Amino acid sequence: xxxxxxxxxxxxxxLKGFRTNTNPDDRLSYAWIISQLIEDTTDAELYExxxxxxxxxxxxxxxxxxxxxxxxxxxxxxxFIKGMAxxxxxxVRKEALTAINELNxxxxxxLSVIEPLVDTVNELRVMLIDLQKDIxxxxxxxxxxxxxxxxxxxxxxxxxxxxxxxxxxxxxxxxELLRDHKGEFVAIYNAKIVGVRPSDLELANIxxxxxxxxEAFIYKIEEEDEEPIQMPSYMGNIVEI
Amino acid sequence: xxxxxxxxxxxxxxxxxxxxAPYVGVIISSLAEQNPDTVVFDARIDTGADITCIPxxxxxxxxxxxLGNPITVRxxxxxxxxxxxxxxxxSILAYPDEGRLxxxxxxxxxxxxxxxxxxxxxxxxxxxxxxxxxxxxxxxFIEC
Numbered sequence: 001x002x003x004x005x006x007x008x009x010x011x012x013x014x015l016k017g018f019r020t021n022t023n024p025d026d027r028l029s030y031a032w033i034i035s036q037l038i039e040d041t042t043d044a045e046l047y048e049x050x051x052x053x054x055x056x057x058x059x060x061x062x063x064x065x066x067x068x069x070x071x072x073x074x075x076x077x078x079x080f081i082k083g084m085a086x087x088x089x090x091x092v093r094k095e096a097l098t099a100i101n102e103l104n105x106x107x108x109x110x111l112s113v114i115e116p117l118v119d120t121v122n123e124l125r126v127m128l129i130d131l132q133k134d135i136x137x138x139x140x141x142x143x144x145x146x147x148x149x150x151x152x153x154x155x156x157x158x159x160x161x162x163x164x165x166x167x168x169x170x171x172x173x174x175x176e177l178l179r180d181h182k183g184e185f186v187a188i189y190n191a192k193i194v195g196v197r198p199s200d201l202e203l204a205n206i207x208x209x210x211x212x213x214x215e216a217f218i219y220k221i222e223e224e225d226e227e228p229i230q231m232p233s234y235m236g237n238i239v240e241i
Numbered sequence: 242x243x244x245x246x247x248x249x250x251x252x253x254x255x256x257x258x259x260x261x262a263p264y265v266g267v268i269i270s271s272l273a274e275q276n277p278d279t280v281v282f283d284a285r286i287d288t289g290a291d292i293t294c295i296p297x298x299x300x301x302x303x304x305x306x307x308l309g310n311p312i313t314v315r316x317x318x319x320x321x322x323x324x325x326x327x328x329x330x331x332s333i334l335a336y337p338d339e340g341r342l343x344x345x346x347x348x349x350x351x352x353x354x355x356x357x358x359x360x361x362x363x364x365x366x367x368x369x370x371x372x373x374x375x376x377x378x379x380x381x382f383i384e385c
Contacts, residue, residue, distance in 0.1 A: 134323075163325065167311060200328060200346060204272035204307055213276055215305040218328050220348055224310070229291045233317035236356030238324050239297045241306060 007040040015045060024058040031061055035068040046072060050080040052135060054128045059089035066092065070099030078103050083125040086118070126172035165191040166217045177221045189216040196221075243370060246343050247383035250336040255283070255358060262286075263374065263381040266334035267359060268342060269295060272307045279303075281334075284359030286366065286381065293331060293362040297353040300327065309350030326350025331365065333383070343385050 011034060018030040034041055034049065041049075046069065053065040066084055069077045081103075084096035166188045170177075173193065177186055187194040187203040189211055197203050200218045207216045231238070252261035263286040270279045280299045292312075300306065309326035316322070328350045335341035347364040366372055371384040 163308065166308075200307075200348075201272060201274070204328070205274055207307070208271075208273035208275045213271070213273070213304050215308065217308045218272070219310045222310075225312075228313040228315040228321050231291075231314050231316050231352075232287070232289050232360075234356075235290065235294050235360055236296075236354040238314060238316075238322070238352050239355045240325055240353065241297060241301050241327075 063095035066095035066099040070102040268332040287360040290362035293351040294360040
């Protein structure tokens with residue numbers, strides 16, 4: 001009888017439990033198991049876990065993932081915890097710094113390199129929020145990623161194209177934009193905010209005056225509608241330019 | 242003031258479509274007013290479409306486009322995907338006086354499709370004052 005709980009099987013069960021459970025205490029228990037069996041966890045699984053946990057409300061989970069990554073002795077995951085070194089929660093910051101020190105010892109990386117990377121880290125944090133949404137949707141079989149969303153460029157191992165970078169710029173500033181400019185429009189070109197105006201027409205003219213006829217973005221500043229838009233069968237397939 | 246933009250326009254039957262239906266002449270153009278490029282074609286008034294759909298073949302003639310917020314759509318096969326929207330100015334040509342037009346800039350942007358027929362969806366229809374379909378005469382009216 002094959003009833004033996006191998007470490008790998010325990011990791012599988014813990015990952016499954018983590019993905020399906022919403023109770024923070026239960027999720028923390030599963031994270032503990034994964035931390036303890038980190039050598040039996042693959043890079044991809046750890047990436048996925050870190051991406052999800054990085055934006056968890058519960059600071060215990062964010063702290064635990066820092067610990068798990070430090071135990072993994074995989075310096076390529078250091079980017080996940082760099083962002084958490086600036087977490088709003090003191091416990092998470094402490095865990096993140098401890099983990100960075102651990103990984104620094106392994107990789108002989110100086111802490112001084114972190115400071116110039118703050119922008120990159122912040123971008124990564126927001127990108128992770130977006131990825132977390134997509135991961136959840138994919139796990140729930142709600143959304144299938146389309147190839148053009150995750151196209152060409154590669155930032156620290158995570159593929160992004162120019163369009164996704166612009167959307168990521170929006171998401172990075174979404175909280176402040178919703179607070180100060182809800183209902184208005186924001187123009188983004190080359191992953192940089194060009195302007196915020198009540199009129200999309202005005203922004204389009206600003207883009208054209210400054211950059212010519214280019215592909216740029218004008219996003220309406222609003223909370224996203226969760227309900228998918230229904231497409232009639234006769235309209236053909238949605239395509240992109 | 243009520244503007245009777247389209248008056249007594251007969252239903253039409255387009256190639257590849259089974260029935261007579263209401264079509265309007267539309268002009269699409271870049272959101273930036275400095276860009277003079279425009280494309281004219283017919284689009285069907287479709288209360289079943291939540292969002293206006295433009296054939297890619299026409300939109301691509303305008304050069305680089307302004308993109309809007311990505312949205313989630315559920316296709317007829319049940320699959321849900323995330324797609325980009327595009328921001329265009331869509332002007333409906335008056336009828337029978339084709340010298341007039343009424344421009345619209347759908348807030349959610351429009352979708353591009355591989356179809357040859359454009360659909361004017363509820364994002365535009367919903368802000369018209371009144372749309373009337375006369376099944377007796379097979380004509381329709383749009384008031385703005």
